[in-house]
Amino acid sequence: MxxxxxxxxxxxxALSLPLWLHLLKRHKTPPEPFSSLMFFEQREQSxxxxxxxxxxxxxxxxxxxxxxxxxxFAGPYWKSGAPxxxxxxxxxxxxxxxxxxxxxxGRLEQAKREAAALLSRLGPESQGQVVAFAGQVQLMxxxxxxxxxxxxxxxxxxxxxxxxxxxxxxxxxxxIAQSARTGLDVHVFxxxxxxxxxxxxxxxxxxxxxVLTPHPVAEGRLPNWAxxxxxxxxxxxxNQKGRVQAVIAGYGTPEAELKVSLLVRGAAVESKPVRVPExxxxxxxxxxxxxxxxxxxxxxxxEKRDEFPEDDRFLFAVEHSDPxxxxxxxxxxxxxSPIYFRTAxxxxxxxxxxxxxATPIQLGGVEVGRYAFxxxxxxxxxxxxxxxxxxxxxxxx
Numbered sequence: 001m002x003x004x005x006x007x008x009x010x011x012x013x014a015l016s017l018p019l020w021l022h023l024l025k026r027h028k029t030p031p032e033p034f035s036s037l038m039f040f041e042q043r044e045q046s047x048x049x050x051x052x053x054x055x056x057x058x059x060x061x062x063x064x065x066x067x068x069x070x071x072x073f074a075g076p077y078w079k080s081g082a083p084x085x086x087x088x089x090x091x092x093x094x095x096x097x098x099x100x101x102x103x104x105x106g107r108l109e110q111a112k113r114e115a116a117a118l119l120s121r122l123g124p125e126s127q128g129q130v131v132a133f134a135g136q137v138q139l140m141x142x143x144x145x146x147x148x149x150x151x152x153x154x155x156x157x158x159x160x161x162x163x164x165x166x167x168x169x170x171x172x173x174x175x176i177a178q179s180a181r182t183g184l185d186v187h188v189f190x191x192x193x194x195x196x197x198x199x200x201x202x203x204x205x206x207x208x209x210x211v212l213t214p215h216p217v218a219e220g221r222l223p224n225w226a227x228x229x230x231x232x233x234x235x236x237x238x239n240q241k242g243r244v245q246a247v248i249a250g251y252g253t254p255e256a257e258l259k260v261s262l263l264v265r266g267a268a269v270e271s272k273p274v275r276v277p278e279x280x281x282x283x284x285x286x287x288x289x290x291x292x293x294x295x296x297x298x299x300x301x302x303e304k305r306d307e308f309p310e311d312d313r314f315l316f317a318v319e320h321s322d323p324x325x326x327x328x329x330x331x332x333x334x335x336x337s338p339i340y341f342r343t344a345x346x347x348x349x350x351x352x353x354x355x356x357x358a359t360p361i362q363l364g365g366v367e368v369g370r371y372a373f374x375x376x377x378x379x380x381x382x383x384x385x386x387x388x389x390x391x392x393x394x395x396x397x
Contacts, residue, residue: 011070018062090183090211091143092128093176094119094150097190098157099134099164104191104224104308107217111189112154114215118187119150129176130154135162137172143180164190167198174207183209191218223253225276226311227260227300232289235319235352242289242318246300248274249281259303262286264318265296271303291320323354324372329379332359337377360386368393 094115102108119128122145130140130153140153169188177184184207190196192214198204206212228249233242244262255278261271269288276282284300291298301313326345330337338357345353353372360379363386368374374390382390 008074090185091180092185095131095188097164098132098160100161101193103310107191110217115189116154132157133169134160134164137168164196166196167203177207185211187213189215221252222307224251224308227314230300230314232316244286244289246284248276250276250279260284261301264298291318293320295319326353326355327371327374328355328357330377
């Protein structure tokens with residue numbers, strides 16, 4: 001037998017207090033002067049032995065209460081020479097984080113190696129299961145004692161581009177425990193990013209009988225520069241140059257000057273130096289974005305590579321197309337409406353459309369299908385053939 005806090009046994013010295021109250025302290029009744037005893041009723045004095053017996057029972061109860069309190073705070077335990085036999089077999093769950101941050105420094109490969117080594121040490125009667133978690137939780141297989149199947153499940157885990165979620169992992173563990181009807185021995189292999197934590201700690205409550213063992217794979221914080229955001233136009237017209245603004249951020253980084261480039265279809269268009277403060281942010285602007293006709297893939301890239309190269313660039317797409325024609329139909333007397341409409345449309349869409357104005361008399365031979373849309377500005381009537389073409393144009397979408 002032992003105690004987890006043996007120094008608290010000094011509290012047994014408090015047993016002297018009830019001993020002093022019951023044995024050493026004598027009850028004394030001070031005499032009081034009284035004129036006559038004739039009004040007192042005569043009765044026999046109660047047994048002193050009975051009082052002493054009551055006092056001894058009360059003393060014993062008080063002493064026993066103090067002893068139990070001291071022993072409870074001291075934390076007694078019993079040692080056994082032989083190990084206790086296991087009455088319940090637990091399912092070993094290897095949960096591997098495959099979120100975006102695990103790309104840094106080969107963390108995912110390290111987590112897979114450690115998980116495979118853990119599962120290889122399971123006994124022939126023990127079962128294991130592999131779980132991958134990022135934005136979603138993936139069960140890589142059913143519980144099994146086959147070492148080859150467990151090793152293949154670990155190797156089948158692929159990198160994801162989303163952040164991890166410990167809340168989703170715990171919910172999946174509750175479902176696994178309910179299906180397995182046994183306790184869980186959970187091993188989590190992760191870099192334990194703060195962004196993976198849920199809003200409340202109640203969401204991290206493990207199922208009953210589950211034991212959690214963390215396996216951190218991030219030995220230290222690695223410096224990382226990233227293209228945090230990019231603001232660029234989605235569409236450019238002929239001979240038009242676009243403006244691109246980017247924010248470069250540093251996480252755990254010293255102050256440094258970085259070279260940032262704008263690329264279109266893999267070719268550098270413009271490069272600029274940017275000084276990023278310590279663990280801070282800096283902005284850079286490119287004003288020479290030009291793209292060929294059609295859709296083009298563009299990117300803003302940090303030329304200096306770090307241990308996390310996946311966020312050193314930011315991809316976006318830009319379309320270069322001719323302005324689409326718009327048919328504006330108005331009455332002959334109304335000459336101002338086309339001007340107002342053209343001015344408003346150019347200001348709102350950055351010249352993505354060209355307005356072609358026409359009166360009902362000028363609609364002969366006009367093909368409605370070649371226009372992006374048709375505007376009727378207070379038109380009284382239309383030619384019958386054009387009205388039918390317009391009806392077909394609307395019905396076909």
